[in-house]
Amino acid sequence: MSTAQFIPKTVTNSIEKANYTWKTPSNIALVKYWGKSNPQIPKNASISFTLNNCHTITTINFSKKAASGNIQFEIFFEGKQKEEFKPKIADFFERIQEYCPYLLDYSMVITSENSFPHSSGIASSASGMSAIAMCLMSFEQALSSEEMTSDFINKKASFLARLGSGSASRSIEGPLVVWGKHPEIEGSSDLFGVPFPYQIHSVFENYQDTILLVDKGEKQVSSTVGHNLMHQHPYAEQRFLQANENLSKLSAILQNGDVKSFVALVESEALTLHAMMLTSNPYFILMKPNTLEIINKIWNFRAENNSAICFTLDAGANVHVLYPEEEKEKISQFIDNELSKYCQKNHYICDNTGFGAKSTDL
Numbered sequence: 001m002s003t004a005q006f007i008p009k010t011v012t013n014s015i016e017k018a019n020y021t022w023k024t025p026s027n028i029a030l031v032k033y034w035g036k037s038n039p040q041i042p043k044n045a046s047i048s049f050t051l052n053n054c055h056t057i058t059t060i061n062f063s064k065k066a067a068s069g070n071i072q073f074e075i076f077f078e079g080k081q082k083e084e085f086k087p088k089i090a091d092f093f094e095r096i097q098e099y100c101p102y103l104l105d106y107s108m109v110i111t112s113e114n115s116f117p118h119s120s121g122i123a124s125s126a127s128g129m130s131a132i133a134m135c136l137m138s139f140e141q142a143l144s145s146e147e148m149t150s151d152f153i154n155k156k157a158s159f160l161a162r163l164g165s166g167s168a169s170r171s172i173e174g175p176l177v178v179w180g181k182h183p184e185i186e187g188s189s190d191l192f193g194v195p196f197p198y199q200i201h202s203v204f205e206n207y208q209d210t211i212l213l214v215d216k217g218e219k220q221v222s223s224t225v226g227h228n229l230m231h232q233h234p235y236a237e238q239r240f241l242q243a244n245e246n247l248s249k250l251s252a253i254l255q256n257g258d259v260k261s262f263v264a265l266v267e268s269e270a271l272t273l274h275a276m277m278l279t280s281n282p283y284f285i286l287m288k289p290n291t292l293e294i295i296n297k298i299w300n301f302r303a304e305n306n307s308a309i310c311f312t313l314d315a316g317a318n319v320h321v322l323y324p325e326e327e328k329e330k331i332s333q334f335i336d337n338e339l340s341k342y343c344q345k346n347h348y349i350c351d352n353t354g355f356g357a358k359s360t361d362l
C-alpha cells in the first residue's frame with residue numbers, strides 16, 4: 001500500500017471558517033514499538049490496548065488566510081498559550097504538508113486539554129497527535145466534494161498521527177490496534193494502525209488498566225532519543241525479530257483466552273523494553289525503586305491468589321497494572337491497600353480498554 005492514496009485529489013469546497021473537536025485516547029502497548037527508521041517506519045510490529053479514560057480533547061479553528069503561505073498556528077494547552085509545544089507540532093505539520101496541502105491556505109488555533117494531569121508522567125503524544133489528526137480529517141472531509149468512507153478517514157488519520165508520534169497511530173480505533181506490517185495480521189501496515197482483525201476471547205474484553213503514578217516528573221530520556229539509540233544497539237536485530245514473534249504468539253493468545261501465556265508475554269515485553277534501555281550506549285534507567293517494589297508485590301499477589309494480574313511499562317517509571325474485569329473488585333482493593341503507597345501522593349488512574357476517537361461536534 002502506498003502513500004499516494006493519502007494525497008487529496010478531489011475538487012475542494014470553499015470554506016472561510018470552520019472548527020472541529022475530537023476526543024482521542026492514550027494507548028498502552030503489549031508488544032512494544034522501540035526502534036524506527038525514517039519517516040516514522042517501525043522496526044517491528046506492535047500492538048496496544050486503546051484506553052478509555054486517559055484522553056485528549058482538541059479543537060482546531062481554521063480561518064482562511066488572505067494568501068496561501070507557510071503553515072501558521074497557535075497552540076493553547078489547558079487555557080494557556082504554549083510556545084514550548086510549537087516546535088514538535090510545527091515539525092509534524094511540515095511532515096504532513098504533502099498529504100494535507102490545504103493547511104497552507106488556513107491559519108489554525110489549536111486548543112487542547114488532557115483528562116490526566118499534565119505532570120503525571122503519562123505520555124500525551126499518542127492522544128495529542130491523534131486528536132489533531134482527527135480534526136484535520138474532519139476538515140478535509142468538509143473541503144472534499146467526495147464522501148470519504150470511515151475506513152479511509154481512520155486510516156489516513158492514523159497515517160497522519162504516526163508522522164507526529166509513532167504510537168499515536170494506534171489511538172484512532174480500539175480496543176486493540178496493530179501498527180507495523182506483520183505476515184499474520186491481515187491488513188497490517190507500517191504506514192498506519194489497524195484494529196486487531198480477529199475475534200478476541202471474552203476474558204480480554206473490557207480489560208482493566210490501573211496506572212500507578214510512580215514518578216510524575218519529566219522523563220530524563222525522551223522516547224525519540226531512546227528510539228535512536230536502537231540504531232547502534234548490539235541486540236537490536238534480535239529484539240525486532242523477537243517482537244514480531246511475540247506478536248504472532250499474542251495474536252493466538254488473544255483469540256484463545258490463555259491468560260497465563262498473556263501474563264508471561266506481556267511482562268517479558270515490558271522488561272525487554274527496559275533491558276534495551278539498560279544496554280543502550282549511553283545506557284539509561286527509567287524505572288525507579290518503587291517500580292520494582294510494585295512488580296514484586298504483583299508477583300506475590302499473583303502467586304498467592306492464582307490471579308491473572310500482570311504489569312507492563314512504557315518508557316517511564318509508572319506501572320500499568322493489567323487484569324480481567326472479573327477480578328476488578330479484588331484487585332482494586334489490593335491496589336488501594338498495598339500498591340498506592342508506592343505512588344506519588346498515592347495517585348493512580350483507573351482505566352480500561354476503549355474504542356478510540358470520538359467526535360464531540362454534535
Ligand code: DP6
Nearest residue numbers: 029032033165166167223224314315
Ligand atoms: C515505549 O510513539 O512516543 O511507549 O514515534 O518518537 O513519538 P515517537 O515515539 P513514541 O514511542 C512509544 C514507545 C513506547 C512503546 C509503544 O508505545 O509501543
